[in-house]
Amino acid sequence: xxxxxxxxxxxxxxxxxxxxxxxxxxxxxxxxxxxxxxxxxxxxxxxxxxxxxxxxxxxxxxxxxxxxxxxxxxxxxxxxxxxxxxxxxxxxxxxxxxxxxxxxxxxxxxxxxxxxxxxxxxxxxxxxxxxxxxxxxxxxxxxxxxxxxx
Numbered sequence: 001x002x003x004x005x006x007x008x009x010x011x012x013x014x015x016x017x018x019x020x021x022x023x024x025x026x027x028x029x030x031x032x033x034x035x036x037x038x039x040x041x042x043x044x045x046x047x048x049x050x051x052x053x054x055x056x057x058x059x060x061x062x063x064x065x066x067x068x069x070x071x072x073x074x075x076x077x078x079x080x081x082x083x084x085x086x087x088x089x090x091x092x093x094x095x096x097x098x099x100x101x102x103x104x105x106x107x108x109x110x111x112x113x114x115x116x117x118x119x120x121x122x123x124x125x126x127x128x129x130x131x132x133x134x135x136x137x138x139x140x141x142x143x144x145x146x147x148x149x150x
Contacts, residue, residue: 026059035100037061040128043070044098045147050090058084062097063124065146070097070107071120074143075134085143097147107147120144 026037027044035042040061047056062070074085088095088109096104112120121144125132135142 023057023059027057030059030098030100033101043072043100044104045072045084045088046094046096046098046104047084047087048091048094050087056084056087057098058082060084061128062147063120063127065120068149070147071112071124072145072147073124073131074145075131075138079139081140081143085145088145095147106150108150110146110148112144112146117144120146 026042029035030042030044037059038061041063042059043062045058045060047058048054049056060072062072065071074081076082080086089111092109095109096106098104124144131142
């Protein structure tokens with residue numbers, strides 16, 4: 001392995017470690033009833049690894065969609081969709097959300113497309129313009145998923 005490859009591998013391990021630490025810290029805040037980050041409401045998405053079968057928890061910003069639904073955006077710096085999105089689509093029956101200070105609620109995910117996605121994207125970027133900036137720097141279209149209680 002070259003030194004450059006070793007550094008990239010070490011960087012990836014450090015990044016994953018840091019992400020796990022940050023997710024755990026945010027999870028604790030949400031469970032204590034403090035569910036905001038950078039001016040956005042945050043929930044914990046519960047999924048099951050599509051390959052590992054292991055439970056996963058991911059703090060995500062959410063946007064309201066009607067009386068009883070939450071929208072989440074598959075943004076991120078990678079060229080592919082985030083792992084939580086792949087797990088959610090791969091095992092939709094295992095999905096749940098945890099809102100600040102509340103117990104987890106099982107949800108049904110629905111990936112938005114077409115006019116439905118366009119409407120949601122306009123609302124999301126009006127509420128948080130940074131998502132439009134993130135999207136403009138990516139070669140992939142960020143998925144938007146509506147989560148509704150079962």
